Amino acid sequence: MLKSIYLPINRNTSRRPNIKAVIWNPMQIIVIGLIILVIRILYTLDARHFYGTTTDIAPIDYFVLTSECRIPYVDPFSAEVLDIFDPKKFTYFNCTNDVALIQQIYLNETKQYKLHMNMSAMAEVSKANAVNSGDMHCCYREIKRSGIYELATSGYDLSSCHRFQQNFLVPRHIDYIITECYIGNETKVIIQKDAFTFIQYRNLTDSFNAKRFSKLGIKRPSVLLLGIDSLSRINLRRTMPKTFMHLQRNDWVELKGFNKIGDNTFPNLMAALTSYNQTIAEKKCQYNTLGGYNQRMCNLIWNNFRDYGYRTAYAEDVPLISTFNFGRSGFAEQPTDYYLRPFTICIENNMRVENIDDLPNCIGRKHYAEYIIDYALQFSITYFDEPIFGLFWMNSFSHNSFDMPAAMDMKILEYLERMKDEKILQRTIVFLFADHGMRFGPLLKLKSGFLEERLPMMFISLPQWYRNEHPEFVKALQVNKNRLTSPFDIYATLKDIMELTNPVKEFPYLNDTTQGISIFREIPENRTCLNAGIGDHWCTCLLYEIVSINDKEVKSVAHLLIDEMNKYLVGKKIETKCAVLELNNIYQALRKTGINVNKSNNELTYRLWYFVRPRFKDFQATVLFNKTANKIEINVEDISRLDSYEQTASCIDMKEAKKYCICRK
Known part of the structure; x- marks a missing residue:
């Protein structure tokens, strides 16, 4: 028997008390009944306020519930999630424990920025580094956009370091800087580096x-x-x-x-x-x-x-x-x-x-x-x-x-x-x-x-x-x-x-x-x-039913999917770098259902979760399958890969193709 895949998630029903084992007296029943009635009234009022209407109240089991779209509720803290996520392990941490030696201050009246040096902190640092002779000084390096190619390692110019004094007024042409505070004159020891951005006011009143x-x-x-x-x-x-x-x-x-x-x-x-x-x-x-x-x-x-x-x-x-x-x-x-x-x-x-x-x-x-x-x-x-x-x-x-x-x-x-x-x-x-x-x-x-x-x-x-x-x-x-x-x-x-x-x-x-x-x-x-404008593969409205992974049509669709992925690699001319893919196994198969789907129709929509060789990588795809022609209709770039491809696709630079490339050894 086929089952719907998108059912509301069971919310720990095993933890509910066994009501049959409890004996209630009439007064308790009346009190409990009144409490339930009040809760239902308050919930209804709250739901009407929350959803903004008195007639179109969406049940809490759905994010969206309309005539053409049902997006079921997901419990963010379900038992299976808590098996992989422990909120107690995550707290905010500072990137450094040192005190900022330079502070950026914005002057509202003049719409300008100044750099203020924390003199007491600088004195403490100087004292702690007494082995280095000389006073503490600070300088800034201006960052500018450079050239037209902004690679991850280029596209900027960094100036020499210009020494500045207390409450230095940042010139209006400077958009961003790196600061360096150091001890010593001849042999400089950098104590702290920092970086600052400035949204410099530009007058456009004449435009x-x-x-x-x-x-x-x-x-x-x-x-x-x-x-x-x-x-x-x-x-x-x-x-x-x-x-x-x-x-x-x-x-x-x-x-x-x-x-x-x-x-x-x-x-x-x-x-x-x-x-x-x-x-x-x-x-x-x-x-x-x-x-x-x-x-x-x-x-x-x-x-x-x-x-x-x-x-x-x-x-x-x-x-x-x-x-x-x-x-x-x-x-x-x-x-x-x-x-x-x-x-x-x-x-x-x-x-x-x-x-x-x-x-x-x-x-x-x-x-x-x-x-x-x-x-x-x-x-x-x-x-x-x-x-x-x-x-x-x-x-x-x-x-x-x-x-x-x-x-x-x-x-x-x-x-x-x-x-x-x-x-x-x-x-x-x-x-x-x-x-x-x-x-x-x-x-x-x-x-x-x-x-x-x-x-x-x-x-x-x-x-x-x-x-x-x-x-x-x-x-x-x-x-x-x-x-x-x-x-x-x-x-x-x-x-x-x-x-x-x-x-x-x-x-x-x-x-x-x-x-x-x-x-x-x-x-x-x-x-x-x-x-x-949402394609079938990305649509969360659609209801699907579970189909046996041993179904003849399902296997046919899976092999056709692998063929399309290999054709894609050939079309991108990267087949010499990327391995030929083979079907390893099908993990899950779903078929589109609903009042607008005719099961006797020649075309059916399938969604498969499958693994490929080499290296046992998993993918998910939604395809339109023509039974008579034994063909599928799919945009290969809409196939999802469910694990990171960072380690397996380093042999190519093409962004869209990385998902499907498993580099040859």
């Missing part, structure tokens, strides 16, 4: 856009996109509970049906920033050509915000795997008004680096991610009275391990509280989101692994004045948080925000195939993954 919007008198919200790589909405609750509670208590709206549209960061982020799917992005952005991203036809939305009078910024840590450069040519020209890549490349190559899970985690005195969020806060504070648009993306503590975000829970909470205290949230629409969940590792082996990978977190904070001016947006959000959404909808929302700031001119909508709907407009109740 055409600034004057035009000033005359219109339209209040424009700032927009910040804060991204954490590979963090599902489920894993956020598990690994960062303090952050999650803060979001809940401070009226951040969560999109519980936010579903990724592609395998890795690139397709999901490009959908949000351009409205393009990966095929169109490849054509219009020409990202394998240096400068392709800089072309207007690439349509990165920060260009449109700049045209509308916004200052723009983009920052991302770990340049080796950054979104626009990993396996691609990057930007020929600086893409935004403020751009952090030259800084991140420089500090990785010139400061102490501590790796955790094969990624740089501590750079100098700070966690890598702290440089990114500090840059976002600087951006927001420097342009307190002017609209800004910024993308700030963090890979370092979340990309390689599902449990490492737990170590950053308190730090991310601290930054969110600072954003509130600095009143940034009073003037800024903030998206706190991810591109996808974990794509490899132990989490994917669990029953919930399919959903963990495909449901990234997505939270939105709206300023109170924006809520007051647009109550219809708030109402739509209350409905949409339990509807199916995708990164295409984020692009449509950004477009919506922009259009409201310029009612006399329509926003240039360059993509005819856009499938996004602004989350400020009600998402249709009967929306399907197809409507939302």
